Amino acid sequence: MKAMPRSRGDKEESEKHIGLLKLVQILSFLVVFVAGVVIGLATSSHVNQHFNPQAEVYSFINHYSTNAPVVEEKNCTILKECEKAEDCLSMKVFLKPNNLTHSMSDDELFWRASMVPTKEEYPYKRVPKVAFMFLTRGPLPMLPLWERFFRGHEKLFSVYVHAPPGYKLNVTNTSAFYQRQIPSQHVSWGTVALFDAERRLLANALLDFSNERFVLLSESCIPVYNFPTIYKYLIGSDQSFVESYDDPSRYGRGRYSRKMLPDIKLHQWRKGSQWFELQRALAVYIVSDTRYYSRFRKYCLPACYPDEHYLPTYLNMFHGSLNSNRTVTWVDWSMGGPHPALYEKANITEGFIQSIRNNGTLCRYNSEMTSICYLFARKFAPSTLEPLLNLASSVMEF
DSSP states (O other): OOOOOOOHHHHHHHHHHHHHHHHHHHHHHHHHHHHHHHHHHHHHHHHHHHHHHHHHHHHHHHHHHHHSOBOOOTTSOOBSSOSSOOOTTSHHHHHSOSOOOOOOOHHHHHHHHTOOOOOSSOSSOOOOEEEEEEEOSSOOTTHHHHHHHHTTOGGGEEEEEEOOTTOOOOOOTTSTTTTOBOOOOOOOTTSHHHHHHHHHHHHHHHTSTTEEEEEEEETTOEESSOHHHHHHHHHTOSSBBOOOBOOOSTTTGGGOOGGGTTTSOGGGOOBOOSOOEEEHHHHHHHHHOOHHHHHHHHHOOTTSOHHHHHHHHHHHHHOGGGBOSOOSEEOOOTTOSSSOOOBOGGGOOHHHHHHHHOOSOOEEETTEEESOOOSEEOOBOGGGHHHHHHHIIIIIOO
8 A cells, every 4th residue: 555645734844843953953053152162261261360370479489599699509609699690600600710619529620620712712801820839738837928929919820729638727818828728638748649639739720711820839938039020930931840851860760660661661751840830731731641640650659759750751752842841949959868958047048048049050941041040949947937028028029
């Protein structure tokens, strides 16, 4: 039996229902859309209210941190008040450490001191200085004499003191020696530890990029000329002053060990005074050397003394043209023995000091000959301080 065809009325009724259904769908979509917009706006408002106070807190913290006193690590100067925040990488601290206290090991210190800028120009007005490096067993009995020598020339020198660990110089904050002790280690005479201390002094002094000349002194050393004379002499020199000579005796070549081959040969072996003066370029080479110094550390053992052989030999091997092969520190070895003569109060006369200043001999300075050969002298007992101070203005002219 066939189905009856729909009437026209039924068709119209069906189309009407379909239209109502589509209208309901459209209205539902609009309601959902509007609800979503409302919820989104409400959520955004809540988020802004939550984060704005946080942003204000972070802003306050950043402002406080920027203006707060900056306390550096112990390797750096403590900056209590600064117009702007400074750190260990600031140019001022990099070029001239204000505080000699640090926690670097020797290897770290030597690595840091070996850095050399390849750019020739300096980003500041550089005034070359002389670094006076004191290797002392404790007190500095000649300190008043040195303070008088330094007075009025503060921009032209730096002082460094290597004293036994735990010892502290008792000086006022106006002294040239105030807070000038470097981190030190124990030193034994005749051992490699002695030259370790000398390298430690050099490395610390190299951290100040204004230091151009480096002179090693002991607690028994004195200046025999005034500061302007010594400064001009050292800064104007084309060479360094390290005594270096071939000694064929058992005290020279006799201390050589064939175990140093092939790095160091007998014909390169030299001897010289411990008390040296170096230009900056050579000082950098000395603190940078590992290969040859390790040979001395291992094979130059008593009765071989590294402080008498390493520097003269190393410079002879590689930098002879930069060295004058003489020292500027006068010492009297005429008494014989392992130590030079020690002078007491009774020895200090005008004639004696003048004989050190000009003993009639000549030495080469740059391309000319000069009668000024010694700038410093040793060994002077503490009792000599008073007569030396009395002669300082009339003889040494300071």
